[in-house]
Amino acid sequence: MSFLNRLKKRFSSNKSEQELEKSGEDQQEKLDDGLLSLEEFEEWEQEQIGYKFKQGLEKSRERFQTEINALMAQYRTVDEDFFEALEEILIGADVGFNTVMELTDELRREAQLKNITETTELRETIIEKMVEIYNRNDALDDEMNMQDDGLTVILVVGVNGVGKTTSIGKLAHRYVSEGKSVMLAAGDTFRAGAINQLQIWGDRVGAEVIRQGEGSDPAAVIFDAVNAAKKRGVDVLLCDTAGRLQNKGNLMNELSKINKVISRVIPDAPHETLLTLDATTGQNALSQAKSFKEVTNVSGIILSKLDGTAKGGIVLAIKNELGIPVKFVGLGEKMDDLQEFHAENYVYGLFADMVDAAEEEAETD
Ligand SMILES: Nc1nc2c(ncn2[C@@H]2O[C@H](COP(=O)(O)OP(=O)(O)O)[C@@H](O)[C@H]2O)c(=O)[nH]1
Ligand SMILES: [Mg+2]
Numbered sequence: 001m002s003f004l005n006r007l008k009k010r011f012s013s014n015k016s017e018q019e020l021e022k023s024g025e026d027q028q029e030k031l032d033d034g035l036l037s038l039e040e041f042e043e044w045e046q047e048q049i050g051y052k053f054k055q056g057l058e059k060s061r062e063r064f065q066t067e068i069n070a071l072m073a074q075y076r077t078v079d080e081d082f083f084e085a086l087e088e089i090l091i092g093a094d095v096g097f098n099t100v101m102e103l104t105d106e107l108r109r110e111a112q113l114k115n116i117t118e119t120t121e122l123r124e125t126i127i128e129k130m131v132e133i134y135n136r137n138d139a140l141d142d143e144m145n146m147q148d149d150g151l152t153v154i155l156v157v158g159v160n161g162v163g164k165t166t167s168i169g170k171l172a173h174r175y176v177s178e179g180k181s182v183m184l185a186a187g188d189t190f191r192a193g194a195i196n197q198l199q200i201w202g203d204r205v206g207a208e209v210i211r212q213g214e215g216s217d218p219a220a221v222i223f224d225a226v227n228a229a230k231k232r233g234v235d236v237l238l239c240d241t242a243g244r245l246q247n248k249g250n251l252m253n254e255l256s257k258i259n260k261v262i263s264r265v266i267p268d269a270p271h272e273t274l275l276t277l278d279a280t281t282g283q284n285a286l287s288q289a290k291s292f293k294e295v296t297n298v299s300g301i302i303l304s305k306l307d308g309t310a311k312g313g314i315v316l317a318i319k320n321e322l323g324i325p326v327k328f329v330g331l332g333e334k335m336d337d338l339q340e341f342h343a344e345n346y347v348y349g350l351f352a353d354m355v356d357a358a359e360e361e362a363e364t365d
Helices: 003-011 017-021 024-032 038-056 058-074 080-092 097-113 119-135 164-177 192-205 218-231 248-265 283-295 314-322 343-364
Strands: 152-157 182-185 208-210 236-239 272-278 300-304 326-330 338-340
Touching: 003 038, 003 119, 003 343, 017 038, 024 038, 024 164, 038 058, 038 338, 038 343, 058 080, 058 119, 058 343, 080 097, 097 119, 097 314, 119 314, 119 343, 152 164, 152 248, 164 182, 164 192, 164 236, 164 272, 164 300, 164 326, 164 338, 182 192, 182 218, 192 208, 208 218, 218 236, 218 248, 248 283, 272 283, 272 326, 283 314, 300 314, 314 326
Parallel strands: 152 236, 152 272, 182 208, 182 236, 272 300, 300 326
Antiparallel strands: 326 338
């Protein structure tokens, strides 16, 4: 089966939007009531994920497809001009210089090896290579390090406005839906608004919020929270922070103090330190990541607001140029718009129209 057909089989759907917009809990209930078989439930789940990525990446997909179509129309035969124009498109989509070079070098080789002369024949290979490059050097730590037994502490860092608090709310919702007990720590004590915002999320998803007043010591709040979570047998503690990058020395001290107090209660915690980056800020997000890497251990990225950019290629740049896996992507403002990141879901979202059309071709011939 071709690569596109495999994606199609997994993610494309004949279900209505209404059906795919149903919440996981509704479907879970149907499953529990025997109105849905496990197979049907899993199929719905996969297709819903595809739908979410398709919706979330609409802007990027439109831009990318328009440009790739124009490219193929302009350059019909595979030559150096074609590759250079392709490189320009990819760089324009924030894929990142080194990643683009790696990608196009491999395409050049592939074209030579397989004697591909028509540019349209390379279309599918471009997509396939994107997945391949993303998944290369894939360490096991793409998965969240969740403890099966006992408390998992997740620290969320990043500069102001990138989407930390919102992502924490969405993550809390995800874990609560999985049947876990969740607690939130209001470690962004810089502004009163930040504490209240987290409280609103806590109330919405049914998670207790450990908080102190504005201006209190974030490490003290988080220390209280880890103790409370441990005492109450909570499964997941999500810690909000204020990531003021203006003064790297201060930030480093603040984060190392937070790490210290957490590990005083649970020696191998935090189990995850997730850096939140705003996809709409492009190369700026990359430089933030570099700065944070210098001040603390980052185990994964939450890439928020992917729905707000037409330059969705930033995902590839982050993984390839920083060597940090993207663990979640924000695809919208709704509670279940934070999705686990996998390269296949992503390229489906980026090329959904092409993928959806692929099987039709296969069926008709
Ligand atoms: N469209 C969209 N907006 C988002 C996403 N994540 C966060 N936001 C918005 O970004 C803004 C800042 O988010 P917030 O969580 O307060 O950022 P923080 O300062 O890092 O805690 C809010 O208006 C959020 O609704 C996302 O994935 N998609
Ligand atoms: Mg916040």
